[in-house]
Amino acid sequence: MRIVLMICCILMLALPARALEIAGVTIPETIAGDDGTPLVLNGAGVRSKFVFDIYIAQLYLEKAAAETKDVITPDGRKRMVMHFLYDKVEKASLVEAWSDGFSNNTPADRLTALQQRIDQFNAMFTDAKKGDVIVLDYIPNQGTKVTIAGTEKGVIPGKDFNDAMLLIWLGDKPVTKDLRAKLLGAGK
Numbered sequence: 001m002r003i004v005l006m007i008c009c010i011l012m013l014a015l016p017a018r019a020l021e022i023a024g025v026t027i028p029e030t031i032a033g034d035d036g037t038p039l040v041l042n043g044a045g046v047r048s049k050f051v052f053d054i055y056i057a058q059l060y061l062e063k064a065a066a067e068t069k070d071v072i073t074p075d076g077r078k079r080m081v082m083h084f085l086y087d088k089v090e091k092a093s094l095v096e097a098w099s100d101g102f103s104n105n106t107p108a109d110r111l112t113a114l115q116q117r118i119d120q121f122n123a124m125f126t127d128a129k130k131g132d133v134i135v136l137d138y139i140p141n142q143g144t145k146v147t148i149a150g151t152e153k154g155v156i157p158g159k160d161f162n163d164a165m166l167l168i169w170l171g172d173k174p175v176t177k178d179l180r181a182k183l184l185g186a187g188k
Helices: 002-014 068-072 091-105 108-123 159-170 177-183
Strands: 020-022 025-027 030-032 038-049 052-061 078-084 133-139 143-148 151-157
Touching: 020 038, 025 052, 038 078, 038 177, 052 177, 068 159, 078 159, 091 108, 091 159, 108 151, 108 159, 133 159, 143 159, 151 159, 159 177
Parallel strands: none
Antiparallel strands: 020 025, 030 038, 038 052, 052 078, 078 133, 133 143, 143 151
8 A cells, every 4th residue: 555655656746747827828837038047937816907807917036035025136037927818908007007006116216216217118018908918027237128919129227127117016015915925925
């Protein structure tokens, strides 16, 4: 009986890990950055507003982190992915949400210093449709590369910009506390 149990345990360990699935979308547990750096899924969840599912947010890091400071502090590669579930989110709504997120989680003096880059970031967006994916890659010593629906839109310079952007989901006033908890889930 012990031998059968041991064989079952060994076989279970040999099976590949299941990928996470949210709202019918497969979320990879690990990915590679542009330079091949392995990134692990720190957490993922759905951003809902009222009764509507808007997008799936996925946070990838070089090393799992359970606290916001442990996501923000390192200068390693980071990736935030937004996979849209809602039929259409207009550019004006996206820009308003970004602007609210920045102002709710960034001290006024830093917000003023970032405003030109926030405006540059907001100008990159168009309407988002169901199935569109926005990828926000932090590349050390370069900045945040913005890719929308497979098209690279540009790079917003500075780690300070990426820190402020990540605080939209992970700060004291995140888009939702439930989503913040899910994005920080793997580090716990």
